Amino acid sequence: EVQLVESGGGLIQPGGSLRLSCAASGFIVSNNYMNWVRQAPGKGLEWVSLIQNDGRTYYADSVKGRFTISRDNSKNTLYLQMDSLRAEDTAVYYCARDSFAEYWGQGTLVTVSS
């Protein structure tokens, strides 16, 4: 059974850093396209980042240069390193498998506030 479990969210001050994790089971992360998608409170979905199975990475303009997507094949885990956080980064962050995402985690809440 495919499962995705996010962790690492929390309250962080503006300008701070946070690393989100997405532990996968039931499939191999490195064999798939993996995405991060976020949803600000009461708002719509925003695509954040993609890592392809060949390791190439892509970002939305809103996070480019501040966020880094990566994976640890030995742990079968996806990561999102978030630096220089802003209030507008406050959201539930979901990891999702594949370009059209049939599998999603339950999300982890990141709150950027002083």
Added chain:
Amino acid sequence: DIVMTQSPDSLAVSLGERATINCKSSQNILYSSNNKNYLAWYQQKPGQPPKLLIYWASTRVSGVPDRFSGSGSGTDFTLTISSLQAEDVAVYYCQHYYGTIYAFGQGTKLEIK
């Protein structure tokens, strides 16, 4: 980058009636080499992650009721619910996955009239 625009923003439909949600992409998302439209539709209920309903613009995910259908090509797409059920109350999103920078539409909130 490709921008996705949905219409309407909200929609109220009577039980058993048809619901239609539109999605327009700012660029063509039909890939000519495989004749596939790189568009998906999702349903999201409060407190839940999105659920994939349709991919390749018209392919229904296994287990999704056949009252849900997707159509369109190029830049204009439609999600149709043929006979609205109470459990279909949700927010619906289109998403393109053409190229390497993906994007979602702003969402359409579907309610019962």
